[in-house]
Amino acid sequence: MSEVSLTGITKHYGEFLALPEMNLTIEKGQFVTLLGPSGCGKTTTLRIIAGLETPTRGELVLGGRTMFSDVSHENVPPEKRGLGFIFQSYALWPNMKVERNITLALRQAKMPAAEIEARLEAALEKVQLKGLEDRFPSELSGGQQQRVAVGRLIAARNEILLMDEPLSNLDAVLRTEMRAELKRLSRELGATTVYVTHDQVEALTMSDLIVVMNEGRIQQAGTPYEIYHHPANLFVAEFIGDPKVNLFDAELVVSTTGARIKGAGVDFHLTQPVQHSGGAVKVAVRPEHLCIHTDPKEGAIEAKIDVVQPTGSQTIVSLDMPSQRVTALVAQFRESWPQEQVWIDFDPADAMIFDAKSGVNIVENGQTATQVAAE
Ligand SMILES: Nc1ncnc2c1ncn2[C@@H]1O[C@H](COP(=O)(O)OP(=O)(O)OP(=O)(O)O)[C@@H](O)[C@H]1O
Numbered sequence: 001m002s003e004v005s006l007t008g009i010t011k012h013y014g015e016f017l018a019l020p021e022m023n024l025t026i027e028k029g030q031f032v033t034l035l036g037p038s039g040c041g042k043t044t045t046l047r048i049i050a051g052l053e054t055p056t057r058g059e060l061v062l063g064g065r066t067m068f069s070d071v072s073h074e075n076v077p078p079e080k081r082g083l084g085f086i087f088q089s090y091a092l093w094p095n096m097k098v099e100r101n102i103t104l105a106l107r108q109a110k111m112p113a114a115e116i117e118a119r120l121e122a123a124l125e126k127v128q129l130k131g132l133e134d135r136f137p138s139e140l141s142g143g144q145q146q147r148v149a150v151g152r153l154i155a156a157r158n159e160i161l162l163m164d165e166p167l168s169n170l171d172a173v174l175r176t177e178m179r180a181e182l183k184r185l186s187r188e189l190g191a192t193t194v195y196v197t198h199d200q201v202e203a204l205t206m207s208d209l210i211v212v213m214n215e216g217r218i219q220q221a222g223t224p225y226e227i228y229h230h231p232a233n234l235f236v237a238e239f240i241g242d243p244k245v246n247l248f249d250a251e252l253v254v255s256t257t258g259a260r261i262k263g264a265g266v267d268f269h270l271t272q273p274v275q276h277s278g279g280a281v282k283v284a285v286r287p288e289h290l291c292i293h294t295d296p297k298e299g300a301i302e303a304k305i306d307v308v309q310p311t312g313s314q315t316i317v318s319l320d321m322p323s324q325r326v327t328a329l330v331a332q333f334r335e336s337w338p339q340e341q342v343w344i345d346f347d348p349a350d351a352m353i354f355d356a357k358s359g360v361n362i363v364e365n366g367q368t369a370t371q372v373a374a375e
Pocket residue numbers: 013016018036037038039040041042043044045198
């Protein structure tokens with residue numbers, strides 16, 4: 001049974017339509033990330049689930065219980081929805097010690113003292129804050145404050161957790177550590193988690209399901225693998241991936257013998273059937289799939305090395321082609337390239353093909369099993 005279900009959820013802010021008819025189902029125990037650019041409606045969706053924002057229309061069901069319906073006029077207040085939260089600011093009470101911050105909700109729920117004590121101990125142990133329970137939040141580092149917020153979630157044992165950019169205030173090292181901790185926490189609690197971020201690395205590393213949004217609409221809901229390797233449209237292909245995907249203009253020619261992609265330096269047959277009658281397309285190739293050759297190669301495109309940027313385990317190489325600039329990602333540490341003139345190509349099986357106008361991925365199931373034209 002689904003744990004979180006949004007049906008036809010619509011939200012207007014005055015005249016402005018922030019969410020047009022959102023439909024989303026999340027299964028019990030899933031870690032789901034809402035991902036998209038600023039203003040796409042991620043936080044609005046989360047706040048609607050939390051009950052902090054009232055939808056204009058639609059139905060919201062959590063754990064089998066209707067929380068909002070414009071038909072039956074139900075609207076359960078936030079505190080009665082049984083949800084756990086972590087927000088960007090951690091929302092700790094500055095005037096309360098760690099121990100109070102973690103147990104406040106349990107006290108308010110009038111839980112027996114022994115049970116509160118047991119849950120506090122277990123939570124402190126888990127987030128490694130034992131010995132710091134008598135400090136105020138101002139006496140803790142950013143990472144420790146974050147742990148208090150996580151400890152509070154652990155103690156509350158909610159079945160649905162909502163997290164809104166919880167790591168955005170942390171430095172890069174701590175963010176990577178906390179990413180793993182939140183993922184572990186959600187798994188250990190068996191909780192269903194809805195996580196909001198505009199950081200694709202967080203989404204790819206943490207999620208069972210990524211929901212990519214743009215202008216209030218879901219562009220694709222899929223596993224990290226599907227979103228990265230089989231994006232439903234150009235928006236998703238371009239939004240996911242750093243450095244960004246390379247795009248080549250080409251023509252799709254469909255004949256009785258099959259489909260062929262032809263463009264400047266791009267020429268191959270598709271072995272998969274396509275739902276398309278032919279015309280302008282965009283061929284998208286991830287930077288790690290571009291190969292750089294130091295000698296001329298049949299079918300490869302001439303390019304010039306522009307900038308070489310080692311990142312540690314990988315190197316980002318910017319190249320100039322006669323008509324455009326492309327980026328390659330090389331799995332080595334390189335500070336420079338021995339020559340300026342190179343040739344680049346890619347395996348057509350790694351190419352993704354989109355209709356140039358609608359942006360829709362035109363290869364069935366997103367599977368671009370293709371072969372180089374042998375002529
Ligand atoms: N209270 C409000 N009144 C009017 N418009 C609002 C209100 N809250 C949000 N909006 C608008 O609704 C749209 C969606 O906002 P939302 O905060 O959900 O986006 P977001 O994807 O979470 O963005 P960010 O990543 O910047 O937080 C935006 O265009 C925003 O300006």
